Amino acid sequence: MIAQRVKTPMERWVTVGHYTLLVALAFVFIFPIVFMLMSSLKPSEQLLRDTSSLNAFLPIGDISLNNYYAAFERAPIWQFIFNSIFVTTSTVVLGLVINSMAAFSFAFLRWKGKNAVLSVIIASFIIPFEAIAIPLLLIVNTLPWIGPEGLKISWLNSLHVQIIPFIVSSFQIFLFYQFFKDLPFELIEAARIDGASSWQIYYRVIVPVSGPVFATAAILRFLDMWNQYLWPLMVTQSEVYRPVMVGLQYFFQLNVVWGEVMAYLSIITIPVLILYLSLQRAFITSIATTGIKG
Amino acid sequence: MQRLCLIKQEFVAMSSIRTDSAAALGKGGRLNTEHAETLAGWLMATPAIVLILVFLIIPFIMAFVFSFTNQRLFSPNTPEFVGTRNFTDLMTLRTFSLEPELDANGQPVVDEEGNYVYPRLREYTRKNPKYPELNGLQEWFSWTIGTTRTFMLSSDVVFMKALFNTIFFVIVIVPGQGGMALILALLINQKLRGINIFRTIYFMPVVVSMVVVSILWRFIYDGQNGLLNTLLGIVSFGGFKPVDWLGTTSTAMPALMVMSAWQGVGFHMVIWLAGLQNIPESLYEAASLDGANRLQQFRFVTWPGLRNTMVFVLVIITMQAFGLFTQVNVMTRGGPLDSTQSIMLQAVQRGYEKLDISGGSTISIVFFVMVLAISLVQRYLTREKDA
Numbered sequence: 001m002i003a004q005r006v007k008t009p010m011e012r013w014v015t016v017g018h019y020t021l022l023v024a025l026a027f028v029f030i031f032p033i034v035f036m037l038m039s040s041l042k043p044s045e046q047l048l049r050d051t052s053s054l055n056a057f058l059p060i061g062d063i064s065l066n067n068y069y070a071a072f073e074r075a076p077i078w079q080f081i082f083n084s085i086f087v088t089t090s091t092v093v094l095g096l097v098i099n100s101m102a103a104f105s106f107a108f109l110r111w112k113g114k115n116a117v118l119s120v121i122i123a124s125f126i127i128p129f130e131a132i133a134i135p136l137l138l139i140v141n142t143l144p145w146i147g148p149e150g151l152k153i154s155w156l157n158s159l160h161v162q163i164i165p166f167i168v169s170s171f172q173i174f175l176f177y178q179f180f181k182d183l184p185f186e187l188i189e190a191a192r193i194d195g196a197s198s199w200q201i202y203y204r205v206i207v208p209v210s211g212p213v214f215a216t217a218a219i220l221r222f223l224d225m226w227n228q229y230l231w232p233l234m235v236t237q238s239e240v241y242r243p244v245m246v247g248l249q250y251f252f253q254l255n256v257v258w259g260e261v262m263a264y265l266s267i268i269t270i271p272v273l274i275l276y277l278s279l280q281r282a283f284i285t286s287i288a289t290t291g292i293k294g
Numbered sequence: 295m296q297r298l299c300l301i302k303q304e305f306v307a308m309s310s311i312r313t314d315s316a317a318a319l320g321k322g323g324r325l326n327t328e329h330a331e332t333l334a335g336w337l338m339a340t341p342a343i344v345l346i347l348v349f350l351i352i353p354f355i356m357a358f359v360f361s362f363t364n365q366r367l368f369s370p371n372t373p374e375f376v377g378t379r380n381f382t383d384l385m386t387l388r389t390f391s392l393e394p395e396l397d398a399n400g401q402p403v404v405d406e407e408g409n410y411v412y413p414r415l416r417e418y419t420r421k422n423p424k425y426p427e428l429n430g431l432q433e434w435f436s437w438t439i440g441t442t443r444t445f446m447l448s449s450d451v452v453f454m455k456a457l458f459n460t461i462f463f464v465i466v467i468v469p470g471q472g473g474m475a476l477i478l479a480l481l482i483n484q485k486l487r488g489i490n491i492f493r494t495i496y497f498m499p500v501v502v503s504m505v506v507v508s509i510l511w512r513f514i515y516d517g518q519n520g521l522l523n524t525l526l527g528i529v530s531f532g533g534f535k536p537v538d539w540l541g542t543t544s545t546a547m548p549a550l551m552v553m554s555a556w557q558g559v560g561f562h563m564v565i566w567l568a569g570l571q572n573i574p575e576s577l578y579e580a581a582s583l584d585g586a587n588r589l590q591q592f593r594f595v596t597w598p599g600l601r602n603t604m605v606f607v608l609v610i611i612t613m614q615a616f617g618l619f620t621q622v623n624v625m626t627r628g629g630p631l632d633s634t635q636s637i638m639l640q641a642v643q644r645g646y647e648k649l650d651i652s653g654g655s656t657i658s659i660v661f662f663v664m665v666l667a668i669s670l671v672q673r674y675l676t677r678e679k680d681a
Binding site: 015018019021022025026028029030031032033035036048049051052053054056098099101102104105106109110111112114117120121124126127128130131132133134135136137138139164165166167168170173197198199202223226227229230234245248261265268269272273275276277280283284287288289 | 328330331332334335336338339341342343345346348349350351352353354356357360478481484486489491492493494495496497498499500501502503504505506507509510511513514516519520521524528556560561564565567568613616617619620638641642645646651654655658659661662665666669
């Protein structure tokens with residue numbers, strides 16, 4: 001570290017101005033979230049009244065956790081949370097394994113047709129999900145599944161219909177591929193000379209040195225999956241399989257109680273915020289690293 | 295640098311690992327290991343290839359095929375091949391001019407307010423045998439030059455509005471949000487105490503679901519006592535007249551833009567920030583030795599150093615902006631008066647809600663072609679300058 005130099009008065013004013021701007025911007029980015037958390041503690045009438053003054057951002061008036069109790073009564077929230085956690089974790093974990101293995105194969109192993117397959121996968125990156133949502137719905141509706149109740153045609157109304165189509169991500173394969181390509185090839189050669197098989201090279205050599213890219217892939221996938229909305233809405237009619245975002249519908253049927261809506265929004269957002277705040281360095285570096293390679 | 299060192303250590307460590315399969319190399323020879331490598335290569339890639347085929351490539355091919363049929367969900371009739379009819383139904387545009395009606399003396403008829411009276415457009419577009427090419431078209435917009443009134447007729451006005459709105463959204467959001475993100479990154483890229491706290495806060499909306507954000511912002515934009523009206527009222531000491539931001543055709547789209555930028559800007563800020571921190575400190579030192587001021591440093595050191603980052607940021611904002619859907623679906627459902635319709639909303643509304651699979655697929659294909667064209671243009675632009 002360079003020793004701190006004494007600042008001139010001019011520089012001091014620049015610093016003060018800088019901080020003022022930073023704080024003002026911080027308010028812009030945080031106020032809807034503060035509003036959500038504060039409102040979730042207020043009865044609906046007060047909540048709606050408070051939006052006409054700065055009270056909307058303050059925990060004053062009739063403060064209680066009643067909205068949270070009511071929200072848990074109105075909808076099977078634990079079920080939704082379980083579904084979301086299950087779907088998100090399975091997709092992330094399976095995706096990391098399958099995508100990194102494919103990328104490893106593309107980056108290091110020699111086999112016929114590799115380049116053609118790789119370019120198709122990279123090209124498929126630009127197909128937006130919404131563009132294929134409806135044909136995909138038709139496909140999953142005809143696929144068989146063997147569950148506890150035996151053979152069943154159609155994947156609709158299940159957890160796996162929310163997981164399996166999202167395991168592979170061409171973006172993730174590309175991300176891993178780019179990272180692997182930058183690893184020194186001697187690493188692989190040396191392992192080969194020692195007689196390691198491709199599988200051993202993958203999990204003994206490559207996986208241990210690829211922590212950062214695994215973290216990046218996991219975080220980006222986690223955000224996508226936790227926040228999924230359109231697809232689960234299309235494929236789940238039964239509450240047993242619905243994730244948290246679709247669970248929101250319970251709060252907009254019949255009478256809308258805004259206090260409960262705010263409580264539910266807080267319930268599904270707070271876990272992500274806590275995760276983000278405790279791992280914020282990892283979150284931010286993970287997004288930064290996707291940009292460096294371009 | 296650190297990563298390289300780490301890898302070197304691993305490399306040294308590796309040489310000491312002895313595996314059981316070392317013996318296999320002995321007599322099998324080279325050919326065997328090559329076979330093993332091909333086999334392993336295929337096996338490792340197969341799960342990904344199968345999944346991507348079933349859940350991405352095949353659905354995409356299906357969408358392509360559907361767009362040339364009249365497929366509907368739950369239809370008693372078997373679907374038929376209809377050629378390019380879906381595309382012409384979606385995108386036919388024609389201009390059509392009318393002269394004012396003339397009275398018995400050959401003078402133009404004028405109504406009470408002094409405006410010319412024109413023949414009714416409907417008489418030309420509803421099965422008029424003289425104008426078969428206009429049949430079924432509707433007015434999108436019109437303009438008048440002299441006495442001639444010209445109509446832009448479209449076969450699908452709602453889709454045209456959706457297309458136009460989406461392009462408008464992209465044109466504003468890409469430079470707007472990209473520029474905002476750069477300004478934030480420059481503000482954050484300073485050695486100030488506590489700067490990480492601000493970085494954390496600016497990035498926070500990115501992790502909040504767009505559905506949640508959309509519901510919260512409905513409170514902000516509410517016409518009666520929405521938070522935005524309240525804040526503007528306080529700042530102007532009550533002089534500001536409340537606006538129903540989402541209920542007014544002229545403000546609904548800008549309101550969606552501001553909200554989308556608010557949610558997404560932190561993501562792009564972080565990418566810019568990584569780009570800024572990749573520029574070597576020594577370049578700045580050299581520039582300041584040469585007497586460059588802050589602005590010149592930005593112009594000649596920072597900006598050229600950010601070129602690749604800029605391309606990446608613009609590409610991802612463009613892709614995200616074209617897919618405009620969730621905000622619209624939750625906040626306005628395309629209204630008021632279709633002023634916030636978007637391409638993706640139309641695709642989903644037709645294909646899923648109205649069960650018109652071929653219609654929805656056609657929009658998807660049009661959308662895909664647009665995204666493809668843009669990514670090709672962007673790829674071309676970046677390649678040219680890199681050489």
